Amino acid sequence: MADADTARLCVQIIHSHFGPLTASVASALLTRGRLPLLQLVRYTSLKPRTVRAAVLILVQQNILWHAHSEEEGEVLEVNTKECLMRLRFGRFVWQAEQVFGKAAAEIVQLILDHGKLRPVDIVAQLSIYDPKSSSMYSQALHKLVTASYLKPSTILSHNSPRDKRIRYEGEEKAKISGFPTAKELREAKETAAARLKREEEEAEKIGLKRKPKEQSSNRSNKRKAVDEEVFVDDEVYFRVNFDKFNIHIRNKIIELAVKERFNSSAALVMRAALKATEAKQVSSASVRSDPTSIAGISMHVDDADDLASGLVTSSKKAPVASLVKNYLGLLSSADNPTPSGQAAAFVSLSDNKVHVEFDVVNKRLRRRVLEAVTRERHGDDGVRILRLLLDTGKMDEKQVSKVAMMANKDARPLLSALSTDSLISIQEVPKSADRNPTRTFYLWFVDLPKAYSVLLGSLYKTLYNISMRRHAEQEESNVKAVLEKCERSDVSQDETLLSRLEREILKDWEKKREKLMVLEMRVEEAVFILRDLDSSGTIDDL
Incomplete structure (x- = not known):
């Protein structure tokens, strides 16, 4: 279940994309965890028909997972990562245009709007006003599929992978005789993860078909050379491959x-x-x-x-x-x-x-984000202590103040402030079995998975605040009246129908919106570094 900051951001995203009724369904699932349909109807206080329609929309948009529970039967769960990825949809369309052209960008935008579509529906929708352009869209679609920018939507993509991974880990642990060691448990997790990944790769091979095409050989007319022609399967639903x-x-x-x-x-x-x-x-x-x-x-x-x-x-x-x-x-x-x-x-x-050593570079980028946040909150002295603990390991308070060349009276409150923000952690090492505090060593160290997880939640909170600020600026009476007037057909064609004051209000609103968008892109880039560049997967498991 997502934390409070992530849940608020996901609800706000769903509210802006699909409306308040769908957002109330997502809010119930995010705050209460996975639920069956009957309990979801009770917690949302909506009509069953409305809840069912909202669930269908979220499933079509790949935001909801299905899971089967022995106690409650079929339950629904929100895929928070898929929901948060909607903040990058505009960038995905721009990248598709840069790599493959405008036709590919239109295909990607259409699939992002609908969640998943078949090739026949994609070409028919885009070439409805110009039937001659169907071949152009078919070629662009073939390029996107063969380059893995589009992937087939399978049954596994609608099921929670966490449940299947837990079941596979249980099967591997059951094969261990006696009390399992740490190495055996790690091998069981790796085997289960490899099995799940292999199943996903096999399921995603259904997007392309090979059609044998016989051609006469140049060397002999009697011998035939078989050339396989690859084409996109029209019966498969495709979705955008965010990776x-x-x-x-x-x-x-x-x-x-x-x-x-x-x-x-x-x-x-x-x-x-x-x-x-x-x-x-x-x-x-x-x-x-x-x-x-x-x-x-x-x-x-x-x-x-x-x-x-x-x-x-x-x-x-x-x-x-x-x-x-x-x-x-x-x-x-x-x-x-x-x-x-x-x-x-x-x-x-x-x-x-x-x-290209992606793992080494990713660790350095993530550490740079951590140091930037530490410098912003606690200054250069906080960054000095953070780097010292990252390079040295566990140290007590006296060692930190000595090596960092800081007075003990200055290092103590700074260590407490860093610990309050979860940037550093403390390890207790008792001298005796009674764990008396007077006979216990307290060692400071940096727990990177915990620090990154807390920092990621803070960035989600910042993204939510940016979105709410933009919404509040837009809902001001003067700005709202001008924006409603700009939607009129005559005003959109001739801006001189706006008064001088209205043009100034509109210009001021556009400047504020641009600043908020730039800030949102910077924060989202930090989120990408902390979450999507995590090769170990520790952030997703927390």
Whole structure:
């Protein structure tokens, strides 16, 4: 069940997209947990027909999961991650247009509006005013499906994966004889997760069909060469694959991080390295990319890019491959082979193969968000203590004040403030069995999963406040009257029908809306770094 801040944000998103009745159904599920349909009707105080229609809408939009309980039968549960992903729908449509063109963007937008659709319905809906454009949309749809930007909607996508993972873990634990060890329990969880992932991959292979097409061979007319033609299955419902679009967001963040640390030329090389393996990247939480070569990266560098401006070289016209190799040496921290240097690397070089170390970069990005929040709340001294505990481990109060070169009277209240915000945690080590506080060591350390989880909840609260602020600004009497007047057909065609005061009110409202949108995008980027770049999956399990 979601926490209070996440639940409020999800209810607000559903309210703005589907109305108050659907939001009341989602609110009951988010506050009370999974419920059967009869109890959902009782808690919402709505008519059964209304609740059933709201449930159908949320299921169609992939926001509700089905689950079967032995005690209560079929129950419903809100997929909070799917609901929160709706904040990025505009960015997904923009990315589809940048990669595949306007026709693909229209397809993605239509599927996002309906949740899931069949290829026949997609082409018929988009080409209703221009039947000749059906072939263009069919080609764009084929590109999106083959590139995994669209994936089939299966039965597994409507069932809660947590229930199936728990059942699989129970089956694996039942195979262990005797008292299970920590290693055996970990292996059981890994086996259950691999089994669930394998089932999902097998279920998503139904989107494409192969049609054999016989062609005459050039060598002999008697022999036939069979060529398989791949086409999209018209009977399968497709939905948007968010992971594939999240890859573009992650790659852009990594490119900006390289530009911030080195220069724009190094960022161009990193972008080329990411493009070289972009087709094989399947998830934004991958540990590392597939191997590529320096020549493959050089092919993705544009001729107009001036890589020599970012390096001091002896020759003025060095070959592109040589410049790329020099930049990769910088990105891999080849001049610093120590553990600290490798922890600060972006790529790794081995046997002329280049890997982009996503896991290393993701950890560094998430730590940077944590340090930024700590600096904003507790200043540079708080960041100093946080870095000390992250690098050293568990330390008591006297050690922290000594190593951080701070007075004990200054370190004590700062440690308490950091602990109150869950940025650091405390570990009790009793000297005796009675756990007497006077005979107990108190060690401070950074519990990263807990800190990230609490910080993520705070960011959800910020997103909710931004949305409510935008709604309150829009509902002001003067602004509301002007916006209603702008919706008139004559005013939309001729803005001179607005008075001077009305134009000033409209301009002021547009400035406020733009500022709130920029702030929302920045906060959402921090949410993406903390949640979607978590390769270990600890945030989802909390």
